[in-house]
């Protein structure tokens with residue numbers, strides 16, 4: 001599917017049907033995970049499919065999910081991190097979201113669940129002795145049918161004019177100027193990327209033929225780097241579709257503070 005259409009329709013699913021995927025589809029997902037880990041040479045991330053979601057949702061009831069209610073899904077994928085280096089967290093977002101796109105393309109709904117705060121004992125009991133460092137889960141399964149007469153809650157996304165800066169922070173790019181640079185579509189669609197609590201921390205600063213990725217926050221949280229990795233993944237997909245073929249390069253973090261916000265530069269994309 002064209003990446004722009006994919007992103008417009010990509011929404012977190014929290015209501016799943018009980019019935020799980022057929023065994024052949026689960027085998028296919030195992031294959032996708034195996035390929036991802038080997039092709040991308042992901043040494044710092046462990047990804048494991050749990051076919052029987054009931055055990056996990058029962059164990060985590062009241063401890064993770066949405067507003068204290070566990071998201072029940074027929075299956076989960078656990079993401080365990082071997083370290084918490086910044087690069088590992090960014091890769092976690094980038095490659096897990098690549099996995100998400102493949103799962104959604106198999107016609108499933110997904111939702112990220114942060115489980116970083118669970119105790120090591122509960123993680124071991126739920127995911128196995130070797131999985132004490134699980135930080136995220138992906139719930140997945142068939143979405144429940146929606147009531148066509150009921151408006152579904154949805155996450156409001158920031159406008160392009162709020163996230164793209166011209167040369168310096170808070171000097172906003174106009175939509176016309178972005179259009180002239182051929183960048184309008186990329187920024188229009190990247191806004192649909194998921195992020196922790198829909199905080200949408202990404203800001204893009206365009207300067208001297210490159211785009212700097214800044215993270216804006218007033219309180220640092222580790223999964224902000226996962227959010228960054230997700231946006232970097234979609235940005236590259238959209239940019240490739242529009243004929244740009246660079247990749248994000250990580251840079252040594254630099255911070256500036258403006259009023260109550262810190263802006264942390266983490267990567268650059270050459271135009």
Ligand SMILES: Cc1cc2nc3c(=O)[nH]c(=O)nc-3n(C[C@H](O)[C@H](O)[C@H](O)COP(=O)(O)O)c2cc1C
Pocket residue numbers: 010011012014064065066067071111112113114115155192193194195196197198223226227230
């Ligand atoms: C790293 C990360 C962690 C998340 N953790 C949770 C979570 O613990 N529970 C939950 O219900 N949603 C979680 N989400 C989903 C976000 O709340 C969701 O992406 C955001 O509200 C935007 O909504 P959308 O995905 O429908 O666009 C997480 C998303 C990301 C990227």
